[in-house]
Amino acid sequence: MSNMGPYSDLVMDHFMNPRNMGEIENASGVAEVGNPSCGDVMKLYLLINNDGIIEDAKFKTFGCGAAIASSSMATELLKGARVEDALKLTNQAIVDALGGLPPAKIHCSVMAEEAVEEALKDYFVKAGKDASVVDEMKAQIKKDH
């Protein structure tokens, strides 16, 4: 496909052929996050096994090309990851994996990072733990970094 638009070929590919679009019944963790600046909404479903590995990830997104591509790429990066590693998934990592986004569209990838965080909070809460576990893990990752 010849690409004449503001997005890279890879972004266009994820926009037009989104990976892992859909829902997971009985998901281990679910989150819906919104981006107040543009009204975009992303819903993320995670299926996590007993070893703490993300077996499946699916999404639904109301948003622009960058939002849909970021969601799609995020689920690709999440599948097979350990929960601790999933929390290391920054928006920049998503942007890099997509081969870049226009500066005005970077915020779309932030939505995907937030969705991961919130879905994992939901996962821990369902497992009887406190959601703050995620904040602590995030803080530790930032410290180590």
Add this chain to the structure above:
Amino acid sequence: MSPVYLDNIAGTKPDPRVAEAMIPFITEKYGNPSAHFYPLGRESYNAVTKARAQTADLINAKPENIIFTSCGTESNNMAIKGVLALSGSRKHAVITEIEHYSVQNPILKMASEGYSFTKLKVDKGGRISPESLEKAIRPDTAIVCVAHANPEIGVMQDIEAIGRICREKGVHFHVDAVASCGQTEVDAEKMNASSLSLSAQNFYGPRGAAALYLAPGVKIKPLFDGGFQEKGIRSGSENVAGIVGLGKAAEIAKAEMGVYAPKMAALRDKLIAGLKSQYDFLHITGDEKHRLPSHVSFWVEYIEGESLLMWYAQKGVYAASGSACSSNILADDEDELQASHVLTAVGVPTDVCAGSMTMTLSKYVEEADIDHVLKVTPEIVDKLCAMSPAFNRK
């Protein structure tokens, strides 16, 4: 199938006769129209003079009342700033809340320099009531600016009624006719326009060629200080080829409007009816009765405009969106992305103005093109709805 170009409000495909008329003036007829004493210059002068008459004829004006400019934005700036600069103690302007940026922003600029303004509210269809204008005009009102047709939602104002009010009140009436001129009747006299903007790119002429009509006796302060071109009102060497193209486009538009306006209106109505029948959550924006012949605009619940726009492009339909996400994609910062003020003014919720589309026809559009749009729309909308967390099919 070749792509269906439905972004004509952003610029039409030049008529081949226009291009043909222009070519000599970017090749061998390169004289400066201000050089009157040799044939090369005189030839350019005559060409500009002819184009002035052709342009004037399109809007029922006299050639001496046409000032050539570079674009609609320049024409609007020139009228607004030029009138207000000479308005003395009258320092108030009236506009509508759906004016184009090239009207809104000059007004905001003047407001920062001590002028004040009133923005008239529009109804759900995007029309102002003449009564509200009557109330808004104050003793110190210097100018009223209203677009004949809105480029985003296609609504046309009752411009003659508005003009009558301005005449009765003795206020300068500036008509932004960029979206309508050349497509539907624009008669500066009937409108009682004191000034009027038009642009060639909207009626099969070239980009970079536009005009400002100034009614007899109207004085404005020029934007540029320079030489004596365009009676000193618009200094700067003339864009002769562009002006020739504008003139030719005006001549063709006047002669053929009677054929193409009804053709476009019929296809517009077919597209609107088809879209409405496909989804009950697809909503037409802009008054359906008072509407540009070429104009279709709508928004779809649950899905976002840039995604729609990108999918339509993939399916060979080139259109536009008023969504925040697609507003300024090359901006450096997300703060520069803004939902359309026009859509919010007609009550489209901000988080979904997002899902808006503008499809504007031209004289070249045929029924098969409209059929193509109606064929691909469900493919696109179904796909995006399936992806939308907000969508729950009843």
